[in-house]
Amino acid sequence: MSGNYQQEDDYDHINNTLIYSSTNIPGPGCNKIDFDSCPNHKCTCTDLCKISTCNCIGDTYNYDTLHRIISPNRFINECNEYCACITCQNRVVQLGPRIGLRITACKKGYGLYTDISIQKGQFICEYAGEIIDLSEAQKRTQLDSDNYIFVLNEHFFNHMKTTVIDNTYIGNIGRYINHSCQPNCVVVPVRVNSFIPRLAIFAIIDIGVGEEITYHYGVGNNSSTESSLSKTKCLCSSTNCKGYLPSKTGLF
Template sequence: MEAKGCEDQYEHLQANIIYVVTNIPGPGIDLDEFESEFTCGCNCKQKCVENCSCSRFFLNYVDGCILNEKLCGPIVECNQYCKCDINCGNKLVQHGPLDCLKVTPTESNGNGLQTTKTIKKGQFICEYAGEVIGLEEAKSRIEANKRENSMNYVLVVSEHLNDRIIKTCIDPKLFGNIGRYCNHSCEPNSSLVPIRIEGIVPRLCLFASRDIKQWEEITFNYGGEESNSVHNLSDTPCLCGSSKCIRYLPHHPI
């Protein structure tokens, strides 16, 4: 069976976690910036092709799958002001997560995210959504989790845009979606890509970096491309079980 996008109707098993289908603003975030939206869109008719201004005149997706060279992001999808329709190929993330995601206990990493169907390489899986928080708040929460020996869900993603580095911090510990159950692996089968749809604050989206088999656990690298450096390793043991395991969970320097 083929995995397809669907309206997000997933739920959390724990009553103390509030389900959010996409990001919400948290402490340390400029609310005006978070709520700001793009005010114009492309002039494409029905479906966008290579000359779409939103995709910067290069395709992001082909046949519902992200192109390899786009896995490092960033990507801008078409928005509500675009003249193309909902079936435009540059509106992939907006169709929602895959319909085959299941939260399942793992042997060593608590709960994990499993697929009940085969996922093709390049397919959008789901967002890693939660509270978007400021850098200082992220530092504070990471330190608190360390002191309390509790699970850390804070994810920090850096984007190199021209001569600027933009850092986005997301914490789905109390407000999150199905993506919060996706575990780290030193040999992952998915990649995290910043996608902008409504405005300048990105959504962090998981895409299959290879074909993922039915009943396989979905994983990504918590440290991103910078995780290979020994300076970016935490003191938390990694239990991913990969032959390429680097022994400790990576963390993104803030």
Template structure:
């Protein structure tokens, strides 16, 4: 992975990919540890560049993951929404295979800058729609660990960076929780917007645990801030109203408050 970024805060340790959180001997942690250290046995045996007809990874994804399409006379990247299984280190295809995108590392034209919200991530060059920006990487933790950390952040007046992803496989929920508060990559500086220019897509690169991959879904101009929507709100729970943080995105359709989730 090519990741040459560093943090502006010396108290944060830079990790280019997810690491597992500290062991707490719980049953949830044992399951998490097993998944974190697991790899998919199924992989492709393609010679050079993968094609759907013969690639097991693309067949598992139910089609090509990353496409080039023509829009308004221009060729643009298009990302399939779900599911995405990239070729992995176990695969025999070339490193130039088009099904290897997220694993190669973040977009190079990014810059951490001070803004009204504290710090934000900005583009230093034009970013076409469909481009992979970066992963939202940090510690992979359990729901109980997330709940404790969120509570401690509130008591200490700290920012909460915990991201909760819930997927459904049939009727079976799959939960991935990432906390880049202390160990994280450049993705931790991306702020919320009610009208974002990026979104998160779970991408699996040989592991059951997905990478929270941030893709542009609109063209991003130089010096424009990179944003994504932080997720759903637990608006029906009156207990969370006292914890709501005002949203500073200043978008036309701003909801007024940051998204909030109970772990």
């Protein structure tokens, strides 16, 4: 793995009233069986994992040899703690976030910026927090509309799986990433040692030194119709800014 990543998450909150957690923890309503259960795949690769021999990768590599995501639009399983391999190109998110990230005050409140250049496809960090269910998310939203709840809906062949992560009180630096109508990153569900995915943030374009890390808060990055917008003004200043942030209406 290149020197642009750190094995441990050494970042912290700038607000000491928040509880820092480098990855997801179970909260109210979390399915503990799914949380504690490792995906039933493992490989016996002893060196580099290859498509022909690795049970984790499938029929297409998840990452290239420089650990850049090849396609964010696919189901990604990384090699896990039960795999025989130790280092391979199918271990990225589990190795921790990038170095050189910086939380900085801006017109939006706070934002996450990078002090080193980032290539398209490279991993930034997780959006980590409490794993809760939709019922708990609805309660928290009614108590505090200004929250950091992320609802992920994954569509499979015959069902939909919903994962809810609340980064409001417990979480990591992912909570400081702001919305943009023209983002430079995307959120990708990645499974490592649990059936519950980790929300991994990858660059979708090259990002220069000093630039802000952003992703689109809307579903599928396409929430741009009038009915999908909230009453909160968007401050992204992109050329195609919709004027307002995506709405959370209908998520719960």
